[in-house]
Amino acid sequence: MPEPLATLADRLLDAARKAGADTADVIVVDGTSVSIDVRGGALEQAERSEGIDIGLRVMIGRRQANVSASDTRPDTMQQMAQRAVLMAREAPEDPHIGLADPSQFATDTDTASLDLFDPGAEPDPQALQDAAARAEAGAQANPGISQVQSASASYGRRRVHLGTSNGFSAGYARTGHSLSCVAISGTGANMERDYDFDSRVYGSDMRRPEDIGTEAAARAVARSGARKPKTGAYPVLLDERIAGSLIGHLLSAVNGAMVARGSSWLRNAMGEQILPTGLSLIEDPHRARIAASRLFDGEGLPTTRRAIVDNGVLTGWTLDLATARQLGMTSTANASRSTSSAPSPGLTNIALTQGEKSPAALMAEMGTGLLVTSMIGSTINPNTGDYSRGASGFWVENGEITYAVNECTVAGNLRDMLKRLTPANDAQSHLTRVVPSLLVEGMTLAGN
Template sequence: MTVETDPLVLIQDLVERALKAGADSADAVAGLSTSISHAQRLGKTEKLERQESQDLGLRVLIGKRQAIVSSNDWKPDGLALLVERAIAMAKTVPEDSFCGIADPDQIVGDNYPKLEMFDPQEPSAETLIARATETEDAALAVAGITNSEGAEASWGQSRIALAASNGFAGRYQGSNHSIAVSVLAGTGTAMESDYDYSSAIFGSDLTDPVEIGRSAADRALKKLGARKPPSAKVPVVFDPRVSGGLVRHLTSAINGAAIARGTSFLKDKMGQAVMSSGITIVDDPHRARGLASKPFDAEGLANKRRNLVENGILQTWILDLRAARQLGLTSTGHASRGTSSPPSPSTTNLHLETSTVSPTDLISDIKSGFYITSVMGMGVNMVTGDYSRGASGFWIENGQIAYPVNEVTIAGNLMDMFLAMTPADDLDFKYATNAPTIRIDGMMVAGT
């Protein structure tokens, strides 16, 4: 392939040009993507689009100064201008004593794993239309469903290439299929809406469209007649649809960038109990058909499955090279980046491991409590751990789901919440971050 058509060859050439132009070191990332999306409402097409894009980013370092320039112009003249601008910028920006690419002995080399991340079967537009139609029709066929907010089906693929002056050169490709629908139940001011969706690397792994449609309808119908519960301090149970958010709050608090800035409520908790005994949280970049899998990190370092929390004990920060240098540690292979920004720490496929308790048993002894199916708002303070969000779901009475509730606020502190967590056994790998049903005792619920 020519330099113009092979993204890895292209960015290797770009790095060489940067070095010849005066850079002490450099790296570059390139991405090409193709996607098709279809949206419809009540059987009528609202969107059918195909998009193709390409982008690349060049990072150059001169001493302890770095600059990043991105472009979707891959023509020779455009690339020459990209190098020129990056070098000029790097000569003028302030120094950053912690920036820099990996040393040659840190990179993974060319023996990185080949992961199951790409479905070579591109669906036709007709296939996507059929998926959306089946999903919406199944939902509308359920008695009590009165309207549709629309159904969508999409597919996309991407190719990523990374090269650096330390000798690293690697590439991988991924794909994604998805279907979704949102419908309304009831009439007038008593209407309620809900949705369901499925997303997978391989089209064959998608949940059946009819099942998705019926599930969305069932969720909407169950919300009819919602009311506010009494304000109280009660056990709160997070449905798997929302429990993964608690895991993401934990990983935000142990992100190396936040730890280096001292802006995390867990900044002094390494090696200590930060969650209840028995809880283990895993980050696995190599999980087969994982929605966030990748064979190496964005700095060319090896990545691997890690227990971030094991039996409640915090095991590691989430580190890229810069955060690791700030903390006097070694990168954990968690660098992520786009084409227009430097690497930063980020997780991949996350999950909280299960217990042996069923969701039914988890709530069986709750005399009065709140089962949450959706949360809203951004009331989470990562410096203090204070947590306050809007929520809706169902009220629990005597170990049973009693009635739907909405317009509720839940509040607590993440440190206390983590230490009070009890997971169930219903883990399902549906998202990039997954957790089973989770119970937390003693949270404040503000209703009537």
């Protein structure tokens, strides 16, 4: 019978106390993952992994150290604790570290309300192989496809437990099902690639494998004959699949660690208008059946719904305890933690206000410009917000797609871009980042 994760956490905390730690916290992760790849209708690769990882952070005064292992034997835990204490004694002082006060800890830790664990049996490897094969077959049914690069199905299960030396002890379990397909059209130098995928907490919520393969193929075929677009200043419509990356740059800039270092292009923007009026950016960690949901953060604090941007105005940073102390603020319960690292600020579920118009309607309004469906590379100046990325997609004339585009660059400044964006109405509600397609006016395109 496997030892309960809470018992393992208590044993490691006890070892830390005996080794001389003033305070400590522990994270224990028990996981299983299965991945199946199919190519040409046959099994290409099958992987399975399972095990327990443990992470220990000890503090001596204002010094800390973090150690991790995948061995839960008592001798290993004792050695971990001893080494962590020795490391902490040699670490530089950090006046901002420390556990939460017990009065701050979450009291509601029953994650059943979040419905993060699929109670069904672990999928049989043959079932995963069949799903991947069906996705591949769906892509191959398109005569414009020259090959299917990959079709993969996977399943994962994780149990996580967090414990602190001053009384917090809670955990949760979650599952994940995913399926992806990458299709290629054309041959030689004219090859074009695109993909589709789905990822859910519950297997019953997954899209049909054939639909994923069919969509991947259609996207790859649509990119056939791609060429460089015109150089100049044009409106750019970011497809829903990649629009979240633009909002991701905003979210990185409001991360407390970046702000505390003074390396964020939004470091002086608190209370300023950074999005158009009417748009809000909401974090909601309590959405059911969404993989990133959680009732408490990596330091045991209760999570809450909050507006990062409210009606276009920046209202808050993303903070854990250390960055909150450094900035003279209160933690937003956004500590993220792994077994191999100390807590740092991280986000859960994000949603941007959707617009009223479809992507097609926005494309019609923009007249001439670029629909971007894929991006590569990234040159982002974290201090100024200057932005430049390689892009591909479709050139639009008179509101209609005219030809596929590749090998171009889109550039601008994030502050200006965010103030000029218009959202569509096509965000997918099951994702952790619910961001619709975004129309951005006046970007610089480098092509022919």
